[in-house]
Amino acid sequence: MSHERRTGAPDRRGANRPAALAVEVGEALYVVRLEPDLELEYISPAVESISGIAPAEHYAASHAGLGLIDPRDAGVLGAAFAAGLGETATCTVRWLSRDGRESWAEHRCRRVLRADGSVVVYGAARDVTRAHAEAMALAASEERYRRLAENSSDIVFRVRPDGLLEWVSPSIESILGWDPAALIGTRPWELVHPDDRARAADAFAAAAHPNGEGRFLEFRGRHKDGGYRWMSAHGRPELSEGYVNGFVVALRDVDDQVHARAALARSERDFRLLASNATDLVVRTGPDQRITWASPTVTRTLGWEPGDLEGLLLADLVHPDDQATSEDLRSRVHTDERTVAPADGYLIRMRSKSGTYHWMSGTYTPVVNDDGRPDGAITGLRHVDDLVEARQAAEKDRMRMRATLDSLLDPHLLIRAVRDDRGRIIDFTVVDANSAACDYKQVTHEHLVGTTLLQSFPGVVASGLLDRLVESMASGDPLVLDDFAYLAREVTHSDRWYDFRGVRFDDGLSFTWRDVTDRHLAVVDLASSEEQYRLLAENASDVVIRVEDGTIVWVSPSLADAVGWTALDWIGHLVSEFVYPDDLDQVTAEHARLPLGHTRVARLRV
Numbered sequence: 001m002s003h004e005r006r007t008g009a010p011d012r013r014g015a016n017r018p019a020a021l022a023v024e025v026g027e028a029l030y031v032v033r034l035e036p037d038l039e040l041e042y043i044s045p046a047v048e049s050i051s052g053i054a055p056a057e058h059y060a061a062s063h064a065g066l067g068l069i070d071p072r073d074a075g076v077l078g079a080a081f082a083a084g085l086g087e088t089a090t091c092t093v094r095w096l097s098r099d100g101r102e103s104w105a106e107h108r109c110r111r112v113l114r115a116d117g118s119v120v121v122y123g124a125a126r127d128v129t130r131a132h133a134e135a136m137a138l139a140a141s142e143e144r145y146r147r148l149a150e151n152s153s154d155i156v157f158r159v160r161p162d163g164l165l166e167w168v169s170p171s172i173e174s175i176l177g178w179d180p181a182a183l184i185g186t187r188p189w190e191l192v193h194p195d196d197r198a199r200a201a202d203a204f205a206a207a208a209h210p211n212g213e214g215r216f217l218e219f220r221g222r223h224k225d226g227g228y229r230w231m232s233a234h235g236r237p238e239l240s241e242g243y244v245n246g247f248v249v250a251l252r253d254v255d256d257q258v259h260a261r262a263a264l265a266r267s268e269r270d271f272r273l274l275a276s277n278a279t280d281l282v283v284r285t286g287p288d289q290r291i292t293w294a295s296p297t298v299t300r301t302l303g304w305e306p307g308d309l310e311g312l313l314l315a316d317l318v319h320p321d322d323q324a325t326s327e328d329l330r331s332r333v334h335t336d337e338r339t340v341a342p343a344d345g346y347l348i349r350m351r352s353k354s355g356t357y358h359w360m361s362g363t364y365t366p367v368v369n370d371d372g373r374p375d376g377a378i379t380g381l382r383h384v385d386d387l388v389e390a391r392q393a394a395e396k397d398r399m400r401m402r403a404t405l406d407s408l409l410d411p412h413l414l415i416r417a418v419r420d421d422r423g424r425i426i427d428f429t430v431v432d433a434n435s436a437a438c439d440y441k442q443v444t445h446e447h448l449v450g451t452t453l454l455q456s457f458p459g460v461v462a463s464g465l466l467d468r469l470v471e472s473m474a475s476g477d478p479l480v481l482d483d484f485a486y487l488a489r490e491v492t493h494s495d496r497w498y499d500f501r502g503v504r505f506d507d508g509l510s511f512t513w514r515d516v517t518d519r520h521l522a523v524v525d526l527a528s529s530e531e532q533y534r535l536l537a538e539n540a541s542d543v544v545i546r547v548e549d550g551t552i553v554w555v556s557p558s559l560a561d562a563v564g565w566t567a568l569d570w571i572g573h574l575v576s577e578f579v580y581p582d583d584l585d586q587v588t589a590e591h592a593r594l595p596l597g598h599t600r601v602a603r604l605r606v
Contacts, residue, residue: 050105076091079091157188161244165183218230364379411440429450580606
């Protein structure tokens with residue numbers, strides 16, 4: 001290099017053109033020849049604004065001006081100059097200014113082989129003293145954040161650009177059992193489960209990009225005892241002037257959450273398998289009420305393939321006459337209205353693929369997402385054509401039975417036993433009553449059903465009828481009571497007599513009664529009349545005989561005084577045995593001529 005160039009004289013080949021540009025951007029450009037000898041070939045005037053030392057003084061200094069570098073950083077700059085040919089190296093070193101002030105300069109340089117065989121370094125330096133001070137302040141701030149990280153329940157670690165751990169928070173010991181100091185200088189991959197390393201590497205590569213964003217990653221972290229725990233990781237690169245200086249990664253123990261999610265997933269899988277293999281039809285609908293999934297049993301039940309139903313409104317399959325019921329149920333469930341579903345579900349008709357409708361028993365359960373918002377519903381449906389037909393037939397039978405019972409003139413009740421804590425029957429509840437029973441009590445069906453016998457028929461205790469009902473329940477024998485005195489005046493205000501009949505069913509009785517008071521009184525009157533006539537006949541002086549079909553069934557005591565026989569001698573014998581033989585024909589003839597209700601007089605010898 002000519003002396004003119006070394007003293008800053010104009011370079012006819014335009015060397016001062018990049019120097020002028022460097023002044024504008026605040027950088028000092030330099031060229032240092034390394035081989036075959038060490039010499040500073042060029043340094044731009046901007047160096048004076050950085051170090052306070054003019055270019056000429058740099059040319060005159062020993063060691064090509066490198067002596068102005070702080071001795072502590074000489075090796076750093078030397079290493080940058082020793083980079084491979086054509087490679088760009090960067091470093092930050094301290095320069096000693098003329099006034100003794102320490103300043104920091106960032107170097108970017110590249111080693112080049114010239115055509116003449118010499119090796120030179122083309123470089124640029126810029127003053128980064130202010131930036132370095134800011135970095136030191138940042139480091140102090142980072143120290144504060146480090147202390148926060150050290151006291152965090154999460155694990156925080158810093159990774160150097162070469163991928164080695166530089167710092168690990170103490171919380172790793174309580175979570176994974178490792179001593180933080182023992183991990184410094186190791187690679188974090190060693191703590192990742194082998195099956196998760198590929199995913200972790202992808203996430204790390206994405207985060208390492210200067211324009212990339214940190215990603216959340218779940219992986220299994222190795223515990224010191226050899227086991228693994230699920231961790232959630234989030235990392236971001238540390239950038240400086242667009243370059244990655246390392247990574248900060250935060251780990252959180254999510255082992256319980258992951259296992260809970262896995263258990264939930266298994267549960268959902270199991271329930272899906274159950275739904276797929278159940279005899280019932282299960283349908284999943286979304287918030288828009290459209291079908292998102294149907295169990296395979298829909299083919300056997302309604303003829304549809306599961307895929308045929310996806311995207312359809314569930315209401316499209318409901319019989320038009322049942323849609324109001326279905327929508328009412330859905331709206332009440334979604335408005336949190338308490339609804340008590342029938343034991344066998346709600347009955348609706350569903351359309352099959354052939355166009356026919358089948359009775360289905362349905363249950364409806366709303367589903368919410370993780371945010372608690374409605375996310376559709378699970379509907380369970382069971383084919384119940386046979387059940388509905390049987391129920392309709394039973395209803396017809398019940399109506400016929402009701403009509404039959406209501407046509408009876410006698411009152412009829414279905415009563416069920418009421419028991420105390422020890423299982424003893426203490427009363428009966430009226431389950432059903434026919435019209436005659438309601439008329440007897442002079443109440444409506446609604447007022448009579450649901451009451452107890454003690455409430456509606458308090459006389460059952462005093463009359464002893466309750467005890468007889470309990471005995472029939474215990475023995476299982478039919479209840480048969482004829483001419484039973486029910487001396488209670490709760491309805492008729494008079495003593496009455498009844499014929500009672502009862503047959504046990506389940507835990508109760510089918511119970512009916514008939515008022516036989518008139519018959520009872522007639523029998524009593526007849527007995528009284530017979531007793532009076534008997535007394536008259538027994539005390540008459542004439543002999544009185546009662547004959548049925550020629551046989552004597554009764555004879556008055558006066559027989560003994562008249563002919564010497566006792567009454568017992570004649571009773572049970574034919575009249576002909578005691579009549580004189582010559583008078584038998586006359587007696588027979590007179591009897592034949594005796595009209596009903598008339599009297600005949602005949603003379604005969606006995």
